[in-house]
Amino acid sequence: MDLDGAVVIVTGASSGIGAATARLAAGRGAKVVLAARRADRIEALAAELPEALAVSTDLRDPAQIAGLVKATLDRFGRVDVLVNNAGQGLHVPVEQIQLEDLRSVTELNFYAPLLAMQAVIPAMRKQGAGAIVNVSSMTSRMVLPGVGGYSATKSALNMLSGVARRELAPDGIVVSLVYPSVTATEFHQSLAAGGRVGGGRSPVKPHTAESVAEAILGVIASGEEEVLLTQDWG
Ligand SMILES: NC(=O)c1ccc[n+]([C@@H]2O[C@H](COP(=O)([O-])OP(=O)(O)OC[C@H]3O[C@@H](n4cnc5c(N)ncnc54)[C@H](OP(=O)(O)O)[C@@H]3O)[C@@H](O)[C@H]2O)c1
Secondary structure (H helix, E strand, C coil): CCCCCCEEEEECCCCHHHHHHHHHHHHCCCEEEEEECCHHHHHHHHHHCCCCEEEECCCCCHHHHHHHHHHHHHHHCCCCEEEECCCCCCECCHHHCCHHHHHHHHHHHHHHHHHHHHHHHHHHHHHCCEEEEEECCHHHHCCCCCCHHHHHHHHHHHHHHHHHHHHHHHHCEEEEEEECCCEECCHHHCCCCECCCCCCCCCCCCEEHHHHHHHHHHHHHHCCCEEECCCCCC
């Protein structure tokens, strides 16, 4: 998929990996649609980027996800790429997981990507092409104490993505996964519950949001099934 002229929806575009992905994609000629709750942030970013659209969206609300895709189609008439990036951590031991927290994180990390995929599929099918990138986490490829709730939501997303990839291939829609490791963003300050993970160990050097954004654009271009951004944990 060539990004020049492509219409690209990025969820969680108000900070971190999502904002970096939107900037990078716009720099390569994409028309980006920025989705997140903090309207001031996405509107400011949209003002910096050519032909960008900010759509204030709470992805825990299915009606707002439908509204995001409708706003995209109303403005641009098509949707070429969906980057399901918005997400939140839940970093407590299994014994301490509160169902209310897990439910809320599941709505964002698992239900929202599902609903967003379902919302863009008809347009992509009509176009005969599309790319969907789901942003997972390397914690779902490890068995890391302290992040069971969060990792479970991402593991569910991994399976959904793999199945969707196979179901949608005949329609020309390519579904991929990117697995970031620890990345320097606001993520660890906005957890649903908990704090540091990894038994006090921390990676030698966190990734930058820009490097993860490069990987996301890379997978849009290549159509690879998954990209694992591994890290040295000292
Ligand atoms: N940073 C890491 O170490 C790391 C590691 C592995 C995987 N990841 C994954 O990478 C993705 C991006 O995270 P990040 O590191 O860039 O974190 P971040 O800086 O905290 O960004 C999270 C984004 O999600 C949005 N968001 C949260 N709740 C939302 C809601 N209800 N509706 C709409 N948007 C919502 C936030 O925007 P608003 O608050 O404005 O709504 C924000 O733009 C996530 O899926 C995360 O699980 C991150």
